[in-house]
Amino acid sequence: MANKLKLFRNAGQTQRFRFVMLVVGCFVISMTFILISRPFTFPSLGSKLGTQRSDVEGEKVAPTLRDDDQASKQLEKNEEENLQGKEDDEALESTSEAEEGGAKNGGNSDQDEAHTAHEIKSNVEKKLSCEFSDPRVDVCELSGDIRIPGNSSDVLFVDSGERNEAFRFRPYARKGDAAAFSRVRELTVKAVDVSAPQCTVRHAAPAVVFSAGGYTGNLFHDFTDVLIPLFLAARQLDGEVQFVVSDMNPWWVYRYLPVFQKLSKFPVIDYDKNKEVHCFSKVVVGLRSHKELSIDPARAPNGYSMVDFAKFLREAFSLERDAISNIEDLAGKKPRILIVARKQSRAFTNLHEITQLADQLGFEIIVNDGDVGSDVGQFAKLVNSVDVMLGVHGSGLTNLVFLPPNATVIQVVPWGGLEWMAMLDFGEPAKDMKLNYVQYSIAIEESSLIEQYPRDHPVFKDPMSFHQRGHPVMRSTFMDNQNVKLDIKKFKNTLWKALELIIQ
Known part of the structure; x- marks a missing residue:
């Protein structure tokens, strides 16, 4: 009788073991399928000026400006970004399917595929609007597929239509001052077709493009011509903005680093030296300026005033x-x-x-x-x-x-x-x-x-x-x-x- 009970228990244990192994096997297969079908980005802890991670083949995602004591929070942030970035991931998956379909059909060129991917990912209304009537500044606002090749003078608005426009101006808030403009490089905002250079770095945040030339280095002009206009352009974006700076002196950016870090989460891009092709869905070229060392609340985002700017400086410093x-x-x-x-x-x-x-x-x-x-x-x-x-x-x-x-x-x-x-x-x-x-x-x-x-x-x-x-x-x-x-x-x-x- 004892032998029968022993055989019965052994048989039961064998059945339970098989059942557990079956459950574990299903779990392993499911996790493997999830990891393969949905790519996950593993964070890397970089320098204070940020790191770059792989996004899609041949491209990078813009680095974020972080303090050293924030590095330990990178994993949590990336997990949140993965949850919040569902639409971006679906766009990448759709792009992969489109690429496979194109390959099967003898399909599109790499440039057309990159353009399609950006169009899906941007999902914003196309717009190119420039204002040259203001007595202090010239400003262009763009949305859609915007590409900024580094070490160039171009901001490219990619349009598959027959639009052929080009606007040349100096993005510095002292319009008409010949002495200041002699130290400001002219940029060209122009509409181009899909043959534009391929993106090498994509940015989720919008860009603000401006010059740090002119009279910068003089304290009055630092604030009047650049820092106050920059506050107007970026404060309402809560750090989600990328600065692209032409005529940039690194010592000058370092001098006001607390201001830049308070306004943007990302390291400044040196437009004149960076060689990547940076792509955005929204870009503003030029900084709006109201008057000398001050702000007109009636024209400012959120009704910002100099009281708000002073409070911002107290926080930054x-x-x-x-x-x-x-x-x-x-x-x-x-x-x-x-x-x-x-x-x-x-x-x-x-x-x-x-x-x-x-x-x-x-x-x-x-x-x-x-x-x-x-x-x-x-x-x-x-x-x-x-x-x-x-x-x-x-x-x-x-x-x-x-x-x-x-x-x-x-x-x-x-x-x-x-x-x-x-x-x-x-x-x-x-x-x-x-x-x-x-x-x-x-x-x-x-x-x-x-x-x-x-x-x-x-x-x-x-x-x-x-x-x-x-x-x-x-x-x-x-x-x-x-x-x-x-x-x-x-x-x-x-x-x-x-x-x-x-x-x-």
């Missing part, structure tokens, strides 16, 4: 102060004033007297020439720490973008009818940022021009006549060859005004 010190905070410390002391033209020639006056009125004084150098972040922290910034009209006052809200800007205007320019460049932007603004125009006796010209000279009698002779004449006369010696007794009222604004 990790600036702590979003308000100036109130009267309670100042009970145990002095209000801080930053004096922007230019070294060459428009310099304070009695700086020592100015600092003595500020000290007598109870300020903690910081003197700096306003040059951010390569470490913009460090200088931004300094500016953000003060309550008042004082300087003669010039690019150093651009640092007002880092001031906390309700801080005060004091602009000293040199002799020569420059009040309109002072208001345009820094007065209105300061007000747009909700900063307090005080303007002090010097008298003839406070100008070094009194040592160069007699009192009856047109420089003093009719300064606007120099404006009428053109910007170069005006600039050389009143900006490049003038210094300032403030009347301390008269200027004292201006500093008192700044103190009153702090107390309020």
